[in-house]
Amino acid sequence: MISGTLCIIGLSHHTAPVELRERLAFSPGEVADTLLNLKRSQPTVSEAALVSTCNRVEMVAAASDPDLAQAELLSFLAAERKLEQHALRKVHYRLAGRAAVRHLFRVGASLDSMVVGEPQILGQLKAAYAQAVEAGAVGLILHRAFHKTFSVAKLVRKSTAIGAGSVSVSAAAVRLARQIFDSLRDKTVMLLGAGRMAELTARHLTQLGVESLVIANHRLERAAALARDLGGTAVALEHCMPYLKLADVVIGSAAVREPILTPAELHSVMRERLHRPMFLIDLGVPRNFHRGLDELENVFLYDIDDLGRIAAEALSEREQEAHRAELIVEREVDAFCRWLERLELVPAIKAVRSRIDLLRDHEFRRHRAWLATLLPDDRAHVEALVRGVTNKVLHQILSELRQLGQEPDKEVALSIAQRLLGVSVSAPGLPAPQEARRKSGSDPRG
Amino acid sequence: MITVWTLAALLAYVVAAGAFGVGLKSPREQLISWATMALAVGAGLQTVDLLLQALKAGNLPVATFAQSLALLAWITAVVGMVVITRLRLALVGAVVAPAVAIALAAACLMAQNDDRSLPRALRSAWLPVHVTLAFLGQALFVLAAGVSLLYLLKESRLKAKRPLEIPDSRLPSLESLDRINYRLLACGFVLLSLAIVTGALWAAGTWGRFWSWEPVELWSLVLWVLYAALLQSRLAIGVRGRRAARLTIALFAVLLCSYLGVNLLVPGKHGGSFG
Structure with missing residues (x-):
């Protein structure tokens, strides 16, 4: 059976707390078995995929009766995870048809993510699709739905800046570091004070390849512990000056009453390091670095407010881009739904086509004896003539029928068409019984 | 034409x-x-x-x-x-x-x-060699000035704490821009030196003299000294970043003025007339 509707049941960070999400989550190893299980036990669902990430658990399915399929999926999910159905009832959502298509596209384009624009979700969807394909649970509709989801996500990423910008203070600092320095691998990062946010930023930088780290702190034990953890050198804060000329990135988060560095001090440090650029990140409140340091050439000083403002700007940029992305998604949902609607018409179109073919073949059979008396050339000519007429009539009817699928009151129009042509679409793809019998006979054209 | x-x-x-x-x-x-x-x-x-x-x-x-x-x-x-x-x-x-x-x-x-x-006197195999070297060097100085402008643009956004005004993907990091500038200058300097040497050799062959203190020769020498100083200052006292970019642009301005001046105002053997 080809026709059907996309439907989704699931829960996400929008609807369910993490305690529930983690009880429902499926590990990658479980997905295939679960889908096989589903196929065995729930015949209403013709195609299915299971998306399980830390923010969402969703079953994406195709079925001809979405209401029934959704109910089945919910009870199946509850049974699989040994939960009471009523525990899920309040926190899950069920979507069908257009709404389901839109949801899938939005998830893929990272518009439904906790951090809008984060790129991981696309990879997770691809993995879910691959698992479902492997389990043999994917048919025409889901194949197309997922492929479309991936291409919409790509389109959104290409034509909007939804993934741009850094939405946290430490991410903004790291982003700036990459604007100043080419490679971070050969750079030295120095921490003045070992606060939580400084540690986070340093961790972020070491992940990007920074290998040389100096940690200076009032309490040497804390510096030593962090140095062991991140791989670096620990020094006491009051002995940090000799190391300063080596540092390309300095993160200040020490608890101090007066700025640690004065412009005059830094100026001589810069001269010693031949004015190679230095990025000062001031995460301390009160601030660790004198504002005047910013005046020095090749010194870039950002305090916590600057970084916060950049993070906020990036976030609002993302929100604007998200609006543009929604428009793209909506356009693609339209296109996909049109395709689905045409798919619904496939049985009707098939029925009409075989009805006309059978009528024609029937006439050929009636005149078989006379046709046999004709010269082969004449016979071919007559057959071509008849076939030409029927094909022209068929073409007219089929193109009108395809048009019908786009119209709002297509149900009424379809039923009229069915009565006029004497075909039934409720038994899709099958011609009326007596003709089916005739068709199974010998080929009348031969 | x-x-x-x-x-x-x-x-x-x-x-x-x-x-x-x-x-x-x-x-x-x-x-x-x-x-x-x-x-x-x-x-x-x-x-x-x-x-x-x-x-x-x-x-x-x-x-x-x-x-x-x-x-x-x-x-x-x-x-x-x-x-x-x-x-x-x-x-x-x-x-x-x-x-x-x-x-x-x-x-x-x-x-x-x-x-x-x-003119017949200039139809020589030296001509393409000398002119290509000289023009390639000048092209590299144009590009160095261009890269310096981009450096100043990016640096000013970073200093003004408005880094998002230029998308990250548009320009490489300051460090790269600075390095590209340096390399363009170094290559341009080498080409300028070779152009001066080939010019002198060609002059020796044609006119019997290596050097005749023509306007172009004089200005080439001045520029050679200035660019040499710029390159040397980077290595010796760390003239890099904004200062290097500004000096590159300033030197390019000198180059442009001397180029227009010697070609339009006081054309010698190099100038339009090839007298």
């Missing part, structure tokens, strides 16, 4: 300059790639133009100032395309495209009916 090819190339350069100008402010990446394509098309058209002229002249077409200006524009466009594609620095086109458009437009305006051929 102006041909259809010249005008077509000029049109492509003007389109490229316009597209780069608009693309600099617009968030649409597409404009920049169109601009780059227009610049490439312009360079291609001018290649055909110059090849035809070179075949006709039997040597590099540099008999007049207009011709040599057109050749310089072409070399700058080609080197610009190399930098754009090899270093993924499309925005340098925002400097290169208007520069070559203006240079070629000026060449067209000055060319008029000037159809002089090269």
Whole structure:
């Protein structure tokens, strides 16, 4: 059976707390078995995929009766995870048809993510699709739905800046570091004070390849512990000056009453390091670095407010881009739904086509004896003539029928068409019984 | 001599300059790639133009100032395309495209009916070697100034705490821009040195003297000393970043003035008349 509707049941960070999400989550190893299980036990669902990430658990399915399929999926999910159905009832959502298509596209384009624009979700969807394909649970509709989801996500990423910008203070600092320095691998990062946010930023930088780290702190034990953890050198804060000329990135988060560095001090440090650029990140409140340091050439000083403002700007940029992305998604949902609607018409179109073919073949059979008396050339000519007429009539009817699928009151129009042509679409793809019998006979054209 | 090819190339350069100008402010990446394509098309058209002229002249077409200006524009466009594609620095086109458009437009305006051929004394195998070296060096100095402008643009955004105004993908890091600037200067300096040496050798062969204190020779020497000082100061006292960028642009201004001055005001053997 080809026709059907996309439907989704699931829960996400929008609807369910993490305690529930983690009880429902499926590990990658479980997905295939679960889908096989589903196929065995729930015949209403013709195609299915299971998306399980830390923010969402969703079953994406195709079925001809979405209401029934959704109910089945919910009870199946509850049974699989040994939960009471009523525990899920309040926190899950069920979507069908257009709404389901839109949801899938939005998830893929990272518009439904906790951090809008984060790129991981696309990879997770691809993995879910691959698992479902492997389990043999994917048919025409889901194949197309997922492929479309991936291409919409790509389109959104290409034509909007939804993934741009850094939405946290430490991410903004790291982003700036990459604007100043080419490679971070050969750079030295120095921490003045070992606060939580400084540690986070340093961790972020070491992940990007920074290998040389100096940690200076009032309490040497804390510096030593962090140095062991991140791989670096620990020094006491009051002995940090000799190391300063080596540092390309300095993160200040020490608890101090007066700025640690004065412009005059830094100026001589810069001269010693031949004015190679230095990025000062001031995460301390009160601030660790004198504002005047910013005046020095090749010194870039950002305090916590600057970084916060950049993070906020990036976030609002993302929100604007998200609006543009929604428009793209909506356009693609339209296109996909049109395709689905045409798919619904496939049985009707098939029925009409075989009805006309059978009528024609029937006439050929009636005149078989006379046709046999004709010269082969004449016979071919007559057959071509008849076939030409029927094909022209068929073409007219089929193109009108395809048009019908786009119209709002297509149900009424379809039923009229069915009565006029004497075909039934409720038994899709099958011609009326007596003709089916005739068709199974010998080929009348031969 | 102006041909259809010249005008077509000029049109492509003007389109490229316009597209780069608009693309600099617009968030649409597409404009920049169109601009780059227009610049490439312009360079291609001018290649055909110059090849035809070179075949006709039997040597590099540099008999007049207009011709040599057109050749310089072409070399700058080609080197610009190399930098754009090899270093993924499309925005340098925002400097290169208007520069070559203006240079070629000026060449067209000055060319008029000037159809002089090269004096016999200068028809030598030294000519393409010497001129190519000199022009390549100058093209690299144009590009170094362009990269320096981009450096200053990016640096000023970073200093003003408004880094998001230029998308990250548009320009490489400050460190890269600074390094690219240094490399362009170093290569340009080497080429300038070679141009001076080949010029001297050629002069010795033709006129029997290595050096005749012509305006071009004098200014080449001045520029050589200035560029040598700029390169040396980076290594010795760490003149880099903003200061290096400003000095590169300042030196380019000197180069431009001396170029126009010696060619238009006091042409010696190098100038338009090749007296």
